[in-house]
Amino acid sequence: MSEGEFQLDVRGVSKSFGSLEVLRDLDLAVRPGEFAAVIGPSGSGKSTLFNLVSGLDRPTSGEVRVDGQVAFMPQKDLLFPWRTVLDNTALGLEAQGVRRKEARRRAGELFGAFGLDGFQSAYPFQLSGGMRQRAALLRTVVLERPVLLLDEPFGALDSLTRTEMQLWLADMWQRYRWTVVLVTHDIREAVLLADTVHVLSPRPASVVERIEVPLPRPRRADLITEPEFAAVERRVLDALHNRAAR
Amino acid sequence: MTAAPAALKRAARALWPPVVLLAVVIGAWQLYTTAAGIDPTTLPSPARVVEQGWANRADLWDNTLPTLQETLLGFAVSFAAAWVVAVLLDFSAAARRGLYPLLVASQTIPIVAVAPLLIIWFGFGLLPKMLVVTLTTFFPLAANLAAGFASTDREAMRLLRSLGAGRLRVFRLVRVPSAMPYFFAGLRVSITYAVVGAVFAEYAGAEKGLGIYMQAQKSAFRTDLVFAAVAVTALLSVALFGATYLLQRLVLPWEQALRKENRS
Numbered sequence: 001m002s003e004g005e006f007q008l009d010v011r012g013v014s015k016s017f018g019s020l021e022v023l024r025d026l027d028l029a030v031r032p033g034e035f036a037a038v039i040g041p042s043g044s045g046k047s048t049l050f051n052l053v054s055g056l057d058r059p060t061s062g063e064v065r066v067d068g069q070v071a072f073m074p075q076k077d078l079l080f081p082w083r084t085v086l087d088n089t090a091l092g093l094e095a096q097g098v099r100r101k102e103a104r105r106r107a108g109e110l111f112g113a114f115g116l117d118g119f120q121s122a123y124p125f126q127l128s129g130g131m132r133q134r135a136a137l138l139r140t141v142v143l144e145r146p147v148l149l150l151d152e153p154f155g156a157l158d159s160l161t162r163t164e165m166q167l168w169l170a171d172m173w174q175r176y177r178w179t180v181v182l183v184t185h186d187i188r189e190a191v192l193l194a195d196t197v198h199v200l201s202p203r204p205a206s207v208v209e210r211i212e213v214p215l216p217r218p219r220r221a222d223l224i225t226e227p228e229f230a231a232v233e234r235r236v237l238d239a240l241h242n243r244a245a246r
Numbered sequence: 247m248t249a250a251p252a253a254l255k256r257a258a259r260a261l262w263p264p265v266v267l268l269a270v271v272i273g274a275w276q277l278y279t280t281a282a283g284i285d286p287t288t289l290p291s292p293a294r295v296v297e298q299g300w301a302n303r304a305d306l307w308d309n310t311l312p313t314l315q316e317t318l319l320g321f322a323v324s325f326a327a328a329w330v331v332a333v334l335l336d337f338s339a340a341a342r343r344g345l346y347p348l349l350v351a352s353q354t355i356p357i358v359a360v361a362p363l364l365i366i367w368f369g370f371g372l373l374p375k376m377l378v379v380t381l382t383t384f385f386p387l388a389a390n391l392a393a394g395f396a397s398t399d400r401e402a403m404r405l406l407r408s409l410g411a412g413r414l415r416v417f418r419l420v421r422v423p424s425a426m427p428y429f430f431a432g433l434r435v436s437i438t439y440a441v442v443g444a445v446f447a448e449y450a451g452a453e454k455g456l457g458i459y460m461q462a463q464k465s466a467f468r469t470d471l472v473f474a475a476v477a478v479t480a481l482l483s484v485a486l487f488g489a490t491y492l493l494q495r496l497v498l499p500w501e502q503a504l505r506k507e508n509r510s
Contacts, residue, residue: 072408095411
């Protein structure tokens with residue numbers, strides 16, 4: 001049933017809301033197990049793109065093909081204050097109709113790997129920002145869907161926690177090899193985490209450049225001081241600015 | 247073990263100002279009636295109300311039970327009906343457009359006029375009193391509950407739908423919990439109407455109950471016993487009001503944790 005080498009294939013997609021054209025002829029292809037970052041100026045329609053990929057919305061024209069199901073992790077962690085951390089991480093399974101007990105068991109098994117052990121019966125407001133984000137990711141990952149869509153997951157964290165979480169995510173990805181699409185407007189984050197960086201133009205958005213990140217893995221924090229890292233950052237920045245200036 | 251005394255301490259801190267204020271009012275009332283030598287059939291002193299109330303406690307209790315029964319049964323019906331109607335309003339835009347304005351309009355119907363009619367229709371038994379309690383408490387409950395469902399975060403709904411939840415499951419997993427703070431607000435408003443509703447219904451005609459008791463004592467110029475019955479009515483209302491807080495603690499244990507988190 002898979003046609004071609006891509007897990008996620010967005011071809012020539014346009015999307016308008018009334019007279020507002022948000023996406024125009026956008027292409028985005030991601031291979032299985034690839035970590036792709038989508039970066040663009042704010043208001044460039046990244047969230048619209050996510051809604052299309054996760055099937056919450058339909059393109060005006062063009063085609064979105066996904067091999068397997070998509071798990072979406074929103075910008076806000078959206079942990080429910082009335083649920084304990086364990087119950088929050090089991091929410092995705094419960095939403096799919098898995099029985100509560102089974103859902104809790106399956107989510108609970110991942111607590112160690114996500115650094116949340118001992119916080120099963122805590123409430124979300126008792127966790128730090130980084131832990132909340134890990135719990136939100138656990139809620140997504142436990143669904144075992146092959147494609148993860150992450151919408152600026154670390155945008156609300158302080159800079160130190162953000163770096164820590166980025167390295168943690170890189171490590172988890174190395175272990176589980178999900179196909180990831182990360183939306184961000186942090187160039188450093190995109191280059192540090194991704195195999196490919198897809199640069200969007202301002203609205204109406206299309207992908208103006210697809211940049212391979214040839215840096216070795218596993219990636220470490222000190223990588224960001226290397227000249228190779230700076231060179232890739234430079235290319236992303238140029239791609240962003242050329243288009244913004246046009 | 248340390249949580250309970252701390253909670254008691256907080257409760258005591260919240261309670262003492264109204265208790266002191268009430269004591270001052272009662273003290274002034276006592277002084278005034280004694281000093282001015284007011285006829286107890288016009289205005290009995292608080293001491294007399296307590297004394298005569300205690301002396302007639304068997305009678306009072308006998309009349310409190312039916313009132314309490316009407317209140318609780320009527321409120322239970324109101325509670326169930328409020329959930330049914332609020333869920334209906336939440337699920338159906340047609341119901342929202344058609345039913346909600348009628349519910350609002352129904353609030354303008356004076357119960358004073360309806361209560362005697364209910365007696366004519368349904369007799370002197372339990373049913374008409376229950377209905378009056380239901381009519382007076384239903385609207386704040388249903389309206390708050392419907393508003394609570396509608397207050398659900400759109401992002402949270404979107405998340406659940408993207409996770410594969412259908413409409414019913416979204417309702418159960420996020421709309422119901424989101425409505426809880428509104429629901430309890432509505433519960434507290436409506437429960438304060440409940441006892442008064444029952445007493446009022448008895449005024450319109452009953453064999454037993456605090457309402458008809460007050461009326462009988464008034465006719466017998468036993469103003470002191472009217473006041474005693476009023477005090478019992480007030481105590482019942484306050485007790486039911488307090489019970490909503492207990493219920494809230496049981497249903498929403500996370501609120502306690504959040505409050506503690508905010509204090510520290």
